[in-house]
Amino acid sequence: MAQKLIASALHYKQNPHADALLGKGKRIGCIFLNPSLRTRASTQIAALNLGMEPIVMNMDKEGWALEMRSGAVMNTNTVEHIKDAAAVLGTYFDVLAIRAFPSLTQKEEDVTDFVLHQFIRYAGIPVVSLESATRHPLQSLADMITIQEHALKKPKVVLTWAPHIKAIPHAVANSFAEWALGCGHDLTIAHPEGYALDAAFTQGATITHNQAEALEGADFVYVKNWSSFNDYGKILGSYPDWMLREKHLAQAPQAKIMHCLPVRRNVELSDELLDGPRARVQQQAENRIYAAQAVLAEILREIG
Numbered sequence: 001m002a003q004k005l006i007a008s009a010l011h012y013k014q015n016p017h018a019d020a021l022l023g024k025g026k027r028i029g030c031i032f033l034n035p036s037l038r039t040r041a042s043t044q045i046a047a048l049n050l051g052m053e054p055i056v057m058n059m060d061k062e063g064w065a066l067e068m069r070s071g072a073v074m075n076t077n078t079v080e081h082i083k084d085a086a087a088v089l090g091t092y093f094d095v096l097a098i099r100a101f102p103s104l105t106q107k108e109e110d111v112t113d114f115v116l117h118q119f120i121r122y123a124g125i126p127v128v129s130l131e132s133a134t135r136h137p138l139q140s141l142a143d144m145i146t147i148q149e150h151a152l153k154k155p156k157v158v159l160t161w162a163p164h165i166k167a168i169p170h171a172v173a174n175s176f177a178e179w180a181l182g183c184g185h186d187l188t189i190a191h192p193e194g195y196a197l198d199a200a201f202t203q204g205a206t207i208t209h210n211q212a213e214a215l216e217g218a219d220f221v222y223v224k225n226w227s228s229f230n231d232y233g234k235i236l237g238s239y240p241d242w243m244l245r246e247k248h249l250a251q252a253p254q255a256k257i258m259h260c261l262p263v264r265r266n267v268e269l270s271d272e273l274l275d276g277p278r279a280r281v282q283q284q285a286e287n288r289i290y291a292a293q294a295v296l297a298e299i300l301r302e303i304g
């Protein structure tokens with residue numbers, strides 16, 4: 001499926017309006033429980049390219065506070081139950097797309113994507129993840145498209161942990177590892193001790209605490225922070241030396257630098273790399289449109 005979606009996305013990148021009538025008369029509701037720039041805009045552009053009408057709701061700011069728990073006595077802050085809200089959205093739209101970040105405090109709920117699954121359960125229509133607690137699939141598809149555009153036979157791909165000032169979710173790193181391994185790439189993951197990702201996403205990767213060793217001979221270096229998974233949601237140490245700079249890449253002359261954005265410049269990644277010839281971050285961001293378009297086209301063909 002990944003290869004089919006990548007091929008479809010590359011086709012749409014060449015001709016964005018190839019299927020301009022595929023989604024005619026169909027509406028997609030893009031529901032954001034958290035902030036976004038790229039996902040918000042690229043999903044709307046993708047839908048418009050297919051003739052769909054996108055409607056965006058910033059549920060965190062503009063919607064009623066949602067109650068997620070079955071049987072809750074709603075006598076505190078929540079105003080509307082997910083059962084009622086998702087069912088209503090299911091009657092307004094043909095496809096729903098949801099962004100729901102993890103709490104980073106309730107591990108059991110986060111690892112089962114509780115909030116996303118509440119929407120899936122009650123909406124009764126196809127639901128696309130715009131980043132959930134565990135995965136960011138449209139980002140990862142865009143990342144795989146970006147790697148494929150370089151047409152390397154068996155690229156060495158490195159996912160390296162980077163410093164950050166806040167506790168960051170695992171979704172981008174999980175998803176990137178899952179998709180890179182699924183696409184057959186040679187994946188090395190480098191992180192300081194205590195920052196191991198959920199093993200469910202990293203089976204088959206080489207995992208090391210030695211960033212310098214990991215970077216040797218890399219073709220692509222994906223830079224991303226994540227908080228501890230074992231000591232859930234915690235920042236265990238800041239490790240400023242892990243911020244990637246040009247000097248780290250002396251043994252990786254071909255390495256291209258990837259990041260999903262937004263990026264904290266000179267905390268996660270240096271200006272010299274982000275503004276230099278190695279950076280592929282704008283290409284990744286552009287490919288978000290065609291990743292979303294490939295997935296929406298697949299759903300539209302399915303629902304007819």
Ligand code: CP
Pocket residue numbers: 035036037038039040131139260261262
């Ligand atoms: N990469 C990404 O998902 O960006 P946004 O959070 O701005 O949507």
